[in-house]
Every structure is written in C-alpha cells, then in structure tokens.
Amino acid sequence: MVEIAPFNVPLPRRAQTLSVFLWASFLPICLTLFLLCLTIPVLWPLLIIYLIWSYFDKAPRTGSRKSEWVRRLPLWRWFVDFFPLRVIKEAELDPKHNYLFGYHPHGIIAVGAWGTFGTEGANISQLFPGLNIRLLTLDSNFNVPFYRDLLMAFGLASVARKSCNNILQKGPGNSCMIVVGGASESLTAFPGTFNLILKRRYGFVKVAMRNGARLVPVLAFGETDVYDQVKSKPGTWLHWIQHKIQAIFGFTTPIVIGRGIFIYDFGALPHRRPIHVVVGKPIEVKQMDNPTNEDAQVYHEQYMAQLQEIFDKYKDVYAPDRQSDLKFIE
Numbered sequence: 001m002v003e004i005a006p007f008n009v010p011l012p013r014r015a016q017t018l019s020v021f022l023w024a025s026f027l028p029i030c031l032t033l034f035l036l037c038l039t040i041p042v043l044w045p046l047l048i049i050y051l052i053w054s055y056f057d058k059a060p061r062t063g064s065r066k067s068e069w070v071r072r073l074p075l076w077r078w079f080v081d082f083f084p085l086r087v088i089k090e091a092e093l094d095p096k097h098n099y100l101f102g103y104h105p106h107g108i109i110a111v112g113a114w115g116t117f118g119t120e121g122a123n124i125s126q127l128f129p130g131l132n133i134r135l136l137t138l139d140s141n142f143n144v145p146f147y148r149d150l151l152m153a154f155g156l157a158s159v160a161r162k163s164c165n166n167i168l169q170k171g172p173g174n175s176c177m178i179v180v181g182g183a184s185e186s187l188t189a190f191p192g193t194f195n196l197i198l199k200r201r202y203g204f205v206k207v208a209m210r211n212g213a214r215l216v217p218v219l220a221f222g223e224t225d226v227y228d229q230v231k232s233k234p235g236t237w238l239h240w241i242q243h244k245i246q247a248i249f250g251f252t253t254p255i256v257i258g259r260g261i262f263i264y265d266f267g268a269l270p271h272r273r274p275i276h277v278v279v280g281k282p283i284e285v286k287q288m289d290n291p292t293n294e295d296a297q298v299y300h301e302q303y304m305a306q307l308q309e310i311f312d313k314y315k316d317v318y319a320p321d322r323q324s325d326l327k328f329i330e
C-alpha cells in the first residue's frame with residue numbers, strides 16, 4: 001500500500017512541501033526556461049549576449065552575487081520548518097576573523113548546508129553577526145545558464161581553490177563553507193549512519209592556512225536521514241556502474257528514495273525528518289604561504305577530534321536511533 005497525503009493537511013505544511021519542491025526543481029526549471037527561450041527567435045540576440053557575458057563573468061570565483069532579498073524570502077523559512085532544520089552553535093565567532101567551515105556529512109545533496117547557509121531560513125546572519133558566509137559548490141554548476149545566476153543569488157560560489165582564496169581575502173568576516181566529503185560521500189550516506197571521507201583530505205586545511213582563516217567543523221545530525229538509498233554492495237553490477245560513472249564523469253549516482261508531493265513512500269523530495277546542524281568551535285591555524293600535508297596534519301587532527309567530540313556530546317539527543325557511530329571511513 002502506498003501512503004497518500006490526506007486531504008486535510010494544514011496550510012503551513014503544504015507551504016513547507018511547496019518550498020522543498022521548488023528547491024528540488026531549480027535545475028529542471030532553469031533548463032526548461034532556457035530551452036523555451038531557445039525556441040523564440042526574437043530572444044536569440046539577448047541569449048547570445050547573456051551567454052557571452054556569463055562566459056566571461058568572474059562572479060562565481062570572486063564571492064558570487066548574494067541577494068539578501070532572495071535569501072530572506074518566507075519560502076526558505078518554510079523550507080527550514082519542513083524537516084525541521086535547526087542550528088546549534090558551540091561558540092561565538094568573532095567577525096574580526098575569517099572562517100572556513102567544513103560541513104559533514106555530505107548526505108545525498110547536503111540539504112542542511114543549503115537550508116542553513118544558503119538561505120536566511122534559520123537566521124544564520126543573526127546567529128553569527130558580521131560574518132558573510134558563502135556556501136561553495138562544484139564549479140561546473142556555474143556553467144548552466146540561469147541556474148548559475150540563481151545559485152549566486154543565494155550566495156553560492158565555486159569551490160575552486162582560487163574562489164576560496166578570493167573570498168577569504170575579502171576582508172574581516174568573509175567566510176566560506178565547504179562540504180568536504182564531496183560527492184563520493186553521498187554513496188555512503190544511509191539513514192542513521194555518519195560515514196565521513198576525511199582522513200586524507202588536507203586541501204581545505206591548507207586553504208585555511210594559506211589565508212589565515214580559522215577552521216570551523218560543522219556536524220549535521222539527520223543529514224543522512226532525509227533520503228533512503230538503495231544499498232550497492234561491492235561486487236554487484238550497481239556498485240560497478242556507479243563507480244565507473246564517478247571515474248568517468250566525476251559525479252556520483254546514488255539511487256535515492258525520497259517522498260513525493262502527495263505520496264509519502266516514493267519520490268525525489270527529501271523526507272520530513274529533523275536535521276540538527278551543530279556549528280563547532282573555531283580552530284586557529286598558523287598562516288603559511290605553502291603549507292604541506294605535514295604542516296596541515298596537526299590542525300586536521302584537531303578538526304577530526306572536535307567532530308568526534310561534537311558527535312559524542314549530541315549523539316544520544318539528536319541520533320538516539322542511529323545505526324552506527326561516527327566513522328572516518330577514508
């Protein structure tokens with residue numbers, strides 16, 4: 001039996017589902033809009049100008065084009081209340097410094113990072129006054145017409161090294177958030193688990209050192225709960241295909257099961273399950289122009305230790321029904 005939404009779902013809950021649906025449709029909406037424009041010849045000159053302009057536009061790597069108006073739309077408050085998504089902070093962050101936040105785990109698509117840092121739905125600017133935080137995403141997202149501009153309105157910028165450097169050099173308070181585990185971590189994201197790919201990821205620590213930015217570990221409880229994923233065991237054809245696709249194209253293809261708008265058992269929307277985003281304490285690093293992995297190691301260890309501390313402090317409150325504990329798998 002399929003579980004179908006009852007007719008008497010209260011309006012606020014309908015609004016929450018609408019906002020999540022809209023968010024999940026950003027890419028298809030932008031692509032459809034672009035294709036639609038292509039079918040209208042009078043628009044071609046404008047499209048050509050737009051495409052040339054976006055080709056030369058440096059904004060994805062120089063701090064994006066944050067629109068406070070877009071970020072503060074009531075839609076995103078509904079989005080945050082859908083799960084609900086809540087932020088817990090372990091320390092105040094002095095806006096005299098710059099910060100590099102690392103978000104863990106990636107989950108299927110880092111919904112929690114988007115909701116808390118890509119919008120004002122969870123009041124992130126009030127929680128950390130004076131900080132201008134950009135959520136960083138794959139550079140290739142900024143090659144998609146219209147979508148690129150939409151992402152930038154939310155303050156998203158490219159995760160390319162040059163982009164991080166540019167943001168962290170913009171003056172006090174300018175900060176960025178990297179979802180360190182990246183797409184490979186999404187293949188390990190099963191409900192109730194906390195599998196992190198972090199042990200050999202020194203790059204983000206070195207970026208912080210090069211720019212004298214402080215590292216802030218962020219651990220999200222529930223990020224892996226909002227989608228169910230079909231397990232692909234090593235040796236199965238699904239596992240083989242997924243790893244081939246990742247090797248060739250760079251992106252991963254987890255087979256996810258979310259919910260629909262009116263159907264609760266199946267669909268592409270995330271499930272209504274709580275996410276608690278714990279923002280840790282800042283780790284001061286030594287400023288160095290060319291840090292090596294060995295130089296980064298000491299901070300990398302402190303960083304992993306703090307993630308473990310946060311996990312132990314909150315695991316029984318926010319993940320009492322977990323399948324497994326925090327694991328640094330790679």
Ligand SMILES: *[C@@H]1O[C@H](CO)[C@@H](O)[C@H](O)[C@H]1NC(C)=O
Pocket residue numbers: 080085086121122123
């Ligand atoms: C954000 O702030 C508004 C107004 O100050 C408040 O009503 C709302 O509950 C806050 N949202 C969250 C998620 O804390």
